Amino acid sequence: xxxxxxxxxxxxxxxxxxxxxxxxxxxxxxxxxxxxxxxxxxxxxxxxxxxxxxxxxxxxxxxxxxxxxxxxxxxxxxxxxxxxxxxxxxxxxxxxxxxxxxxxxxxxxxxxxxxxxxxxxxxxxxxxxxxxxxxxxxxxxxxxxxxxxxxxxxxxxxxxxxxxxxxxxxxxxxxxxxxxxxxxxxx
Numbered sequence: 356x357x358x359x360x361x362x363x364x365x366x367x368x369x370x371x372x373x374x375x376x377x378x379x380x381x382x383x384x385x386x387x388x389x390x391x392x393x394x395x396x397x398x399x400x401x402x403x404x405x406x407x408x409x410x411x412x413x414x415x416x417x418x419x420x421x422x423x424x425x426x427x428x429x430x431x432x433x434x435x436x437x438x439x440x441x442x443x444x445x446x447x448x449x450x451x452x453x454x455x456x457x458x459x460x461x462x463x464x465x466x467x468x469x470x471x472x473x474x475x476x477x478x479x480x481x482x483x484x485x486x487x488x489x490x491x492x493x494x495x496x497x498x499x500x501x502x503x504x505x506x507x508x509x510x511x512x513x514x515x516x517x518x519x520x521x522x523x524x525x526x527x528x529x530x531x532x533x534x535x536x537x538x539x540x541x542x
Contacts, residue, residue: 375401
């Protein structure tokens with residue numbers, strides 16, 4: 356299960372369950388005499404079941420977010436920490452993809468470092484799937500974003516080629532050590 360799916364199901368099941376339980380409490384407190392005991396029992400059981408399912412997916416959501424173990428992950432947090440033991444993962448800044456429907460199914464990140472070449476070298480050394488960095492004109496409504504100027508440092512955008520559009524791709528960045536880490540990266 357991907358992080359995106361876990362978030363989706365936790366919302367789909369969790370929010371309706373919370374609404375059902377809240378309504379159920381109001382009904383039971385104020386007009387409970389109108390309901391037969393077995394109706395209230397079934398109503399409460401269904402609400403608890405929905406809430407439990409939402410809670411389970413919420414836990415999966417959190418666990419995938421902090422220790423990604425999905426099969427389509429290129430890197431796990433544990434492996435990343437073992438490769439860079441001197442790096443405090445808590446210092447990382449998380450940047451999620453945004454936009455969508457770009458040509459060639461690109462996922463899209465924006466981040467900024469002082470040095471342009473270092474990031475490209477880091478990406479190559481880590482053996483990541485082919486990416487492109489730097490400003491690029493897109494044939495879409497997002498063509499040449501206003502931030503793509505490089506006046507203060509360098510703005511990067513990373514195109515994850517042949518991204519299948521599934522899951523939630525996360526880019527972790529340690530700005531101090533200039534380390535790039537892809538989580539739940541799918542090709």
